[in-house]
Amino acid sequence: MKPQERYRLEKAPLGTGGYASVFRATHKETGQVVALKRLKQRDSESLIRLKREIDVLRKLKHEHIMPLLDSSPLDNWYTMPLAEGTLADLRGQLDENELLSAIQHAAMGLAFAHELDFVHRDVTPWNILALRDSSGKRRWVIADWGLVRRPRGQTSRRVTRDALGTEGYLAPESWKDGHAADARADIYGLGRVVAWAVTGERLIPNIQLVPEGFWKNFVQRTTELELDRRPKSMVEALELLRELGAESVPLQVLVWKEDEQKRTVTSWMQLESGALQSLGETAGLLFSEGEQLWKWRVSMRDVQFPVLTSSESPEPVRKTALGRWLQQIRERMHPRVDVTEPGLLRWEKGVIEDAHLDDVLRGYSRQLSPLEPYGQLDPLQTGLERTTQVISSLGRLLFITAREWTLFSGAAHGNTVFDFYVYDAVLAMRVEMLSAQALEPLFREERDMAFKLLQELETSPGGDEFSPDDISLTLYRPFYDESGKLKLELQFTSWTAYGASDGAWSSYTHSVQLTSARIPDALHEFVSPPESLGAYLAAKQEAGRRGWSTVGVSPAARKWLEDSFARR
Known part of the structure; x- marks a missing residue:
């Protein structure tokens, strides 16, 4: 097909290159004015180059790459927007x-x-x-x-x-x-x-x-x-x-929060002319660092674990039977239900929650909850629940709590225990220097205050033997106060009786929360977020989980966000 069948071309070219010329052209039906590129001569090398160029433009769709508007079925000409x-x-x-x-x-x-x-x-x-x-x-x-x-x-x-x-x-x-x-x-x-x-x-x-x-x-x-x-x-x-500076790449940020319905929502925003402009909002937790972009994902997994039919069997018999079952579990995550120990053990079905961190640009996922669904398996265990949750985030750092509930045969109640850790998504590992145990010496004054508060509670252990050494920093949550300053919400915990427990850390502990302005050295890079973002975070002081990160200049990350938010 010749271009003249669809377009009226001006006689003089706008420009001429090594193998092709560009003309101002008008589409005969629509009147749209475009630039039309066609071969200067019909040699094989020039034709190969133009075909290659058209093929590449079909694949490279980006706001800063010249778009392809129309082309010949034989790929010997194509049109593009008329440039200034x-x-x-x-x-x-x-x-x-x-x-x-x-x-x-x-x-x-x-x-x-x-x-x-x-x-x-x-x-x-x-x-x-x-x-x-x-x-x-x-x-x-x-x-x-x-x-x-x-x-x-x-x-x-x-x-x-x-x-x-x-x-x-x-x-x-x-x-x-x-x-x-x-x-x-x-x-x-x-x-x-x-x-x-x-x-x-x-x-x-x-x-x-x-x-x-x-x-x-x-x-x-x-x-x-x-x-x-x-x-x-x-x-x-x-x-x-x-x-x-000046007109360089506009700063973009992702801010996620937990809304009143306990749903996690991420806002995509851009800092331009000193103000934050909303680019969109989507369900779920997204965060970014440099050229990487992650999405937090939760899935449910069916599991089966062995339960004693009778707890009256002799202990050696129970251990032998359990050993055989554990071997089957190691060999296959979901053993067949019909494999049993007659009269002694049976399969109990359950569901646990798995947490994943999806690298959306590189196309792989990392599971953050335990792969082994059974923990320290006990033949008397009859119930199991697990949940993993992000309570805050700063850039690449996730502040995570993991909760496990277990129930044992003959027990009057189940037992809950928590774990807390900080995860670096870039390094794909826990940050031990930011663990609650590692940071506890930094907050001795706060621990002494927590000790006094726990002493005043009717649920405290009491007695002369109860001292500050009996309580521990079990978790902390970064947040920005009303002035935009980074602070930490600290949780200190002591042991107590089951009936007096508040369940904030385990079924046998009681905890108190305090706020501290002391910031560990490893978090100093997050003390001062971009000015408009700091004001935004300070103004949005709703209770609940939240976090923020900056979007890198990687075009792939911004293109993924653009496509993803456009689908919402």
Whole structure:
């Protein structure tokens, strides 16, 4: 199909590249004005490049990558939005902040492509284009993907020359083998774009041009001739842009809370012009750190455990029978119900709750509740319940309580016990230095106050032997007070009789809660959240669980949030 069947093309091209020309065109039926790219000549190499470019644009859908609007069934032409101009065209109109916005947008588009293992290989001022959205705001996109290196296994050397790209913007390592270029070649190209845009000087291949002032560090770092001295990823380059401030990547945060119906809800917000703007709200607990994004998930699991038919059997017989059953449990998580010890043991069915941390970008899940559903199995056990809950979070840190309830044959009541720990999602491990036991020496004054409060309770152990050493810090919960300051709610616990227990830690303890302004060194990075977020957290002082984290500059994380919240 020829493009003239659908579009009216202007005679003179808007621009001409190595293998194709771009024309201003008008769709005959709708009147939409677009840019149409078609081959200059119909040789096989040019056709392969254009087909590859169209195929890549179909896969790379991102707000800072030029969108594909229409294409020929034979992939010998395609249309895209008509741009206001290239960075090269508009350079003289851009102040420092507008240039920063253009480079940041281009970096976000490239970072998204890199995460899918595409490398542009020809980042120049002529391939960064400005579009206008419906509000008239300028949006920059990366275009001209004809030299793209596709993911490993999808590439072909048929059209790859030794040097691939535009002189002056081509990374040193690409001169020898353009096919081997990775994301750092695009980082180099983007740094060279800035060097040219700021100085206006001609770029000499393999010689750094570093402007003084505002852009010096970014250009110096991104255009290092030695590959290993550049940022390792475009996301790292975006962090350099964030340090420049002004119109860099807007700060986004995730804030979750427990509402009045005990449901967990996460709000996605963006800090812009000194104020927090809501981007959406969704059910569940989401949090982020750097390039990672997690979702807390709970599932229910059917379990079976052996129960004595009669507790009057001799103890050696019970132990022998239980040993055989335990071996079956180790061999298979759900042994067959028909495997029994006649007259002695039977299977009891139960349901327990499992807690999972899903890495939504990398596609794997980590179970945080115990994998073994039976704990320290006892032949007299007849009931089991487990729940795991996040009571607070700060960035990558989750403050978690795990509750277990058990019931034994012949017992008058069940027994509840709690566990508390802090989990670092990035390191995928518990943080022992933030355990309640490790931090207890920091709160000696608070422990003495808790001792006095427990002494006043009718449920306290009492007597001369009861001392501060008889109580322990069992858990704590970070929160922000009405002034936006980080504080800790501490729980101190002592042993007591079952009938006097408040059940806050176990069936045989009583606890009191105190507030402290002492913050462990390991939590100091969270003392001062971004100003508008601190004010928001201070204003939202509802009781209940809550937490916050910042969303990294990773385009994949923001795209996932955009898609996920849009489905709600």
